[in-house]
Structure formats: structure tokens, C-alpha cells
Amino acid sequence: MNDDEAHASGTPGPHGELFLRTLAMPADTNPSGDIFGGWLMSQMDMAGSMLVRELTHGRVVTVAVDTFKFQKPVKVGDAVGCYGRVIRIGTTSVTVKLEVWVRPPTLTGEPQKPGFQVTEAIFTYVAVDEAGKKRPVPDSARAAE
Ligand SMILES: CC(C)(COP(=O)(O)OP(=O)(O)OC[C@H]1O[C@@H](n2cnc3c(N)ncnc32)[C@H](O)[C@@H]1OP(=O)(O)O)[C@@H](O)C(=O)NCCC(=O)NCCS
Known part of the structure; x- marks a missing residue:
């Protein structure tokens, strides 16, 4: 079942396409032992930039x-x-909504637990040329809007 089918059937799940998948590691924790928010923001920025770069x-x-x-x-x-x-999609900018979903580890062989959403945010990117100056978003991108 893809995301659209899952939502149509009422099954909760992520909105959008998966752009980055990684593992939360001990080096990414804050002093309380949870994963540091800044690490998560960085992962989301990378995912969003890959989406917009492709587009x-x-x-x-x-x-x-x-x-x-x-x-x-x-x-x-x-x-x-x-x-x-x-x-x-604007003239030179693209705004995306990003969601982060996690799946806890299954270390004892039990079935994989369903994932759940932990974070969401809105990121805006500007298309730039090699000199870092803004450039128009190509018309081909608008089909994805
Ligand atoms: C992004 C950058 C190239 C824009 O250059 P600029 O000539 O000042 O461009 P503008 O002010 O005309 O904005 C360009 C687009 O971004 C949008 N934009 C600018 N600030 C925005 C904001 N705070 N929120 C949402 N959109 C914004 C504008 O609406 C415009 O969109 P449109 O062309 O689709 O209408 C320039 O600001 C820059 O290089 N910033 C640093 C980027 C960077 O280093 N990012 C990493 C941060 S660590």
C-alpha cells in the first residue's frame, strides 16, 4: 500500500515521499540521552534539499x-x-513540508512495530546558480505542485 492508498483507507502514515533514511546513533544525543533536536533539523534540511534539488x-x-x-x-x-x-512553488523558491517518522528497533525478533511521527516543519529553498545567485524554478517542476 503506498502513502496515498494508506491515507485513502484511513491508515495513518507519512505524507510525501521518503527522501532520507538513517539510524539515530549514540553520538547524536543530548545530555538527557534523547536524540538532539539540531541533528534532526539537519537531517530534515538534507532531505528537503534533495527533494528541491531534484525538482x-x-x-x-x-x-x-x-x-x-x-x-x-x-x-x-x-x-x-x-x-x-x-x-x-514560487518564481525562484520552493516550499516543502517535511515529516519525520521513526521505527523503534526490534531486537528480540518480534514483528516490526508500526512507525510514528515525531517531527514536522516547513522548509523553503531557493534555486541558485553556480555563483549562488537566485535562478527561476524550471517549468517542469510545476507538475509536482
Ligand atoms: C537565498 C538567497 C540566494 C536569496 O537571494 P535574494 O536575492 O535576496 O532573493 P529574494 O529576497 O528575492 O528571495 C528569493 C526567494 O526566496 C523567498 N524568500 C526570501 N526570504 C524568505 C523567507 N524568510 N521565507 C520564505 N521565503 C523567503 C522570496 O519570497 C523569493 O521567492 P520567489 O522568487 O519564489 O518569489 C540569499 O538570501 C542567500 O544566499 N541566503 C543564504 C542561503 C544560505 O546560505 N542558506 C544556508 C543557511 S546555513
């Missing part, structure tokens, strides 16, 4: 991050997936 066929930079929500803590060993979808 605009070139270099992009992050210009804004809005409405960050940390809903649940991430634990060491969680499999972390960053999902993204386009919510606005």
Missing part, C-alpha cells in the same frame, strides 16, 4: 524554516525516515 535540476539553498514541531522524542536505535512534499 529544480540544480543547486539550492535553504532560505527559511518555519513552524518546527517536535512532537515526540527520538531514541537511540530508532530508524529515522524523512518524508517530504511540495506545498508551494
